Amino acid sequence: MKKTTIAEVASAAGVSKATVSRFLNGNYGKMSSATQEKIRQTVQRLNYRPNKQAQMLKTNRSGLIGFIVADMGNLYSSKLLSGASAVARENDYQLVIMESNNSLSSEEDALKKFVDQSVEGVLIQPISEDSSRYESVGKRCPMVLVDRQTTPKTWPAVIVDNALSTKYLAEYIVKKGYSKIAIFTESLTTDVRRKRYAGMRAVAKEHSLESELVEVGNLQLSSTYSDMKDRINELVSEDEKVAIFASNSQTLLMVLRVLDDLRIKIPDEVGVSGYDDWNWAFLAQPAITSIEQNASDIGAEAMRMLLTDIDPLKESISETKVIPSKINIRESI
Structure with missing residues (x-):
């Protein structure tokens, strides 16, 4: 199929090639609105597609x-x-x-x-x-x-608002009568993870609650799942009312898998919350309390x-x- 040229667009619109070129590059100058509309309709009718490389050379823009x-x-x-x-x-x-x-x-x-x-x-x-x-x-x-x-x-x-939103959630956990917060997170190598951890820890400290950092390894490895299983088993066996906070959706999913595997009841035996809510947390049984960020x-x-x-x-x-x-x-x- 033959490609429409700028000369054909100009001829069909009854204007010069230079005028069409200025229109395509957004340089309307003294161009009337009627002329702009005529060129726009002609471009659409002829299905004209400008040469991006040529435009870049002329305008020094890549788009x-x-x-x-x-x-x-x-x-x-x-x-x-x-x-x-x-x-x-x-x-x-x-x-x-x-x-x-x-x-x-x-x-x-x-x-x-x-x-x-x-x-x-x-x-x-x-x-x-x-x-x-x-x-x-x-x-x-x-x-x-x-x-x-x-x-x-x-x-x-x-x-x-990583730290602030996490603090609000921690306040709610305190209000619900938990005596310990276990914060499950991947390695604290990013500012985002550190802020989420800091928000939880600050509120726990303020209310004299015990807080524990559980840094998990590579979530793709079976050893990580095994380690999380051991630690969660220990947490639930402790004589405390424990709430788990998972710092992102992947970690939260892993926590829920472990709890299901161990047949631990939520929230009867352990509370669970997390950061990131990708429209699935409310489908869990019971539905999971979480922080939703609009990415x-x-x-x-x-x-x-x-x-x-x-x-x-x-x-x-x-x-x-x-x-x-x-x-x-x-x-x-």
């Missing part, structure tokens, strides 16, 4: 936004991408997605590839907390951090912030925006 997520298999990442992608499409940008797989070397490689592709901006779930690791890219194009922050705070970021909103807001930084007519943003979480109180506590 590409790079997004590096830490773990593509995580539902949280999928929702981040969904929110960001929707805003990108609304503004005629294309999202280029890469995964760091929680590896600094993979992250560095992805950033280099973004530079090679001349992306106009970068969204990233940073692996490192050291801002200097991202300076080379941050100086080339606008960048917004998603879900995590680096030190010192150099770039705008969109995060959730789609986080991704969308991060993209809006980035596009504001990209726009030369708008003032650059250097702020941190916190997206509030929601606590879903259910029967498990």
Whole structure:
């Protein structure tokens, strides 16, 4: 099938090629609204698709936004991408997605590839907390951090209220008469995990409750499941009213598997709560009390912030925006 040319669009619309080119590049200038509408309808009728590479050479714009997520298999990442992608499409940008797989070397490689592709901006779930690791890219194009922050705070970021929401949940656990909180989490190597742990621990300390940190290993390994099984068995056998808090959805699922395997009743023998609610926690029996973060909103807001930084007519943003979480109180506590 023969591809429609810009000359054919110009002829059909009764304008010059230069006018069509200006329209396609968003340079309307003194172009009347009637002319704009005529070209727009002609482009749609002829199904004309401009040559992106040629446009990039003329405008020095690629129309590409790079997004590096830490773990593509995580539902949280999928929702981040969904929110960001929707805003990108609304503004005629294309999202280029890469995964760091929680590896600094993979992250560095992805950033280099973004530079090679001349992306106009970068969204990233940073692996490192050291801002200097991202300076080379941050100086080339606008960048917004998603879900995590680096030190010192150099770039705008969109995060959730990890510590505050966890404190609210801990207060509820205290109110329900528990004497001990066991905090199950993957290794405290990220700021997000540390804040969730700190929120629980601070409230427990304030109310003179015992709190225990249980750092779990690789959730894919059978040994991790076995270790969790042993520890949960010990917790339930203690002469205390214990509540378990799982710091993310994967850990929460593992906790529930162990409890089911051990035939431990929730909440009669142990209370259970978690962070992340991907529309399944209410289906458990009993339904699980959890903190819900709107990852789609986080991704969308991060993209809006980035596009504001990209726009030369708008003032650059250097702020941190916190997206509030929601606590879903259910029967498990």
